[in-house]
Amino acid sequence: MIKIFKKEKAVKRDKAKIEEQKRKAVQEWIPVRDVAEDLIVLKDGRYVCVLKVMPLNISLKSENEKKRIIQTVYEALNGFKESMQVFSIGRPVDLDSYIGYLQTKSKEETNMTKKRLLQEYLKYVASIVTSGEAIERRFFIMLSGKEKDELKAKAHELANNLEKSGLKVELAADQDIIDLLFSFSHPSQAAFERAPLFSGPYLPPVYS
Numbered sequence: 001m002i003k004i005f006k007k008e009k010a011v012k013r014d015k016a017k018i019e020e021q022k023r024k025a026v027q028e029w030i031p032v033r034d035v036a037e038d039l040i041v042l043k044d045g046r047y048v049c050v051l052k053v054m055p056l057n058i059s060l061k062s063e064n065e066k067k068r069i070i071q072t073v074y075e076a077l078n079g080f081k082e083s084m085q086v087f088s089i090g091r092p093v094d095l096d097s098y099i100g101y102l103q104t105k106s107k108e109e110t111n112m113t114k115k116r117l118l119q120e121y122l123k124y125v126a127s128i129v130t131s132g133e134a135i136e137r138r139f140f141i142m143l144s145g146k147e148k149d150e151l152k153a154k155a156h157e158l159a160n161n162l163e164k165s166g167l168k169v170e171l172a173a174d175q176d177i178i179d180l181l182f183s184f185s186h187p188s189q190a191a192f193e194r195a196p197l198f199s200g201p202y203l204p205p206v207y208s
Contacts, residue, residue, distance in 0.1 A: 030185075035177050039148060047148055049155040050172035050180065051141040053162070072165035080158050085142040091183050093134040099125055140172070140180065 034041040040048035058066050077084075102125065106118040128134050141158070145151035152171070159169040172180070 032181065035174050035181070037148065038171060038173050038177070039151070040177055040181075042144075046144050046146055047151055049143045049145075049151045050177055051143070051155055051159055051162075052170050052172050052176060053139040053141060054168040055137060055139060056167055069165045069167075073162060073167070076158065076161035076165070079161065080154075082143060082145075082154060084158075087140040087142055089138055089140075089180070089183055090135045091138050093136050095125060095128070095134065138180075138183075141169075 031042050031044070032040055033043045038049075040050065042048060056069070058069055061069065099122065102118060102122045106115055106122060109115040109118060143151060143155055143158070145154070155171055159171065162169045
């Protein structure tokens with residue numbers, strides 16, 4: 001009986017080691033160590049600052065305005081001597097607040113015909129969210145460096161130069177960065193699940 005118990009304990013211990021090795025192997029693919037102070041902290045000790053660039057539709061602009069916008073963006077990027085990465089990612093549109101509004105309106109509606117129509121429309125909107133059909137394109141500029149303050153100063157300088165074209169550019173906060181990483185690493189989940197609200201410590205699995 002004692003031998004069987006020891007054997008089962010050894011098997012559980014071996015399984016725990018295998019799971020730990022798997023977890024480490026996956027983490028080795030990701031260069032991110034932490035997200036803090038509106039920066040991505042990489043495993044090699046460098047920092048990454050992320051600028052959110054809001055999309056701008058220039059279709060309705062005049063030809064002169066289009067040329068001015070393009071020229072200003074070109075000058076801002078060309079005048080920036082540091083290396084950068086321009087990153088674009090598709091993200092399911094956040095319709096949670098709209099769905100909540102429809103649910104409240106449906107509960108408060110007394111007319112049964114309107115109530116039924118609202119409920120049908122609510123199902124339709126929910127199906128769009130879960131299927132990931134409603135996609136918005138998000139744009140980011142990533143800058144890396146070893147000094148936090150110097151990196152943020154360069155990011156603000158680039159943001160100010162880009163804003164002269166009419167673009168809206170802002171420094172991504174911790175939650176924005178977490179949402180970006182979540183959308184990149186979990187694209188299928190991002191359609192119906194929101195990124196965690198904090199980058200808390202890793203909690204290892206518990207084996208009984």
